[in-house]
Amino acid sequence: xxxxxxxxxxxxxxxxxxxxxxxxxxxxxxxxxxxxxxxxxxxxxxxxxxxxxxxxxxxxxxxxxxxxxxxxxxxxxxxxxxxxxxxxxxxxxxxxxxxxxxxxxxxxxxxxxxxxxxxxxxxxx
Ligand code: HEM
Numbered sequence: 001x002x003x004x005x006x007x008x009x010x011x012x013x014x015x016x017x018x019x020x021x022x023x024x025x026x027x028x029x030x031x032x033x034x035x036x037x038x039x040x041x042x043x044x045x046x047x048x049x050x051x052x053x054x055x056x057x058x059x060x061x062x063x064x065x066x067x068x069x070x071x072x073x074x075x076x077x078x079x080x081x082x083x084x085x086x087x088x089x090x091x092x093x094x095x096x097x098x099x100x101x102x103x104x105x106x107x108x109x110x111x112x113x114x115x116x117x118x119x120x121x122x123x124x125x
């Protein structure tokens with residue numbers, strides 16, 4: 001069993017991403033950053049990316065190429081506020097998952113690190 005399977009496979013990541021986007025879709029800070037009609041598309045892209053990252057199917061790269069996530073986030077203004085709101089919703093979604101505590105911690109540590117690396121606006125702006 002690889003990490004992806006141990007974490008619960010597709011069901012887990014689907015639950016995580018759908019919970020997260022349900023919160024984002026009504027969030028006053030984040031909602032305006034996402035495409036008007038394409039919340040489903042955005043959710044699908046995050047789902048494919050996370051599945052691939054944790055050892056699941058490589059559909060993300062087949063469809064989107066190399067992730068280059070920092071570059072793909074460059075068009076959006078991501079400061080500490082946006083990062084904190086993103087993390088707040090992701091934390092709620094992670095908390096709801098049924099997963100071994102050590103795996104959950106690993107997942108959360110990664111998301112925290114990744115969210116920090118996506119900040120592209122200096123402090124105080
Ligand atoms: C720090 C706060 C973050 C904000 C405000 C943010 C915002 C966004 C926005 C507005 C998009 C465009 C939606 C779309 O796909 O149409 C996007 C795309 C995406 N984000 Fe984030 N994001 C953040 C952090 C992260 C993190 C930490 C990850 C990964 C762990 C991530 C993974 C992705 C992926 C995979 C896409 C789709 C890229 C593509 O293939 O085009 N994001 N994000």
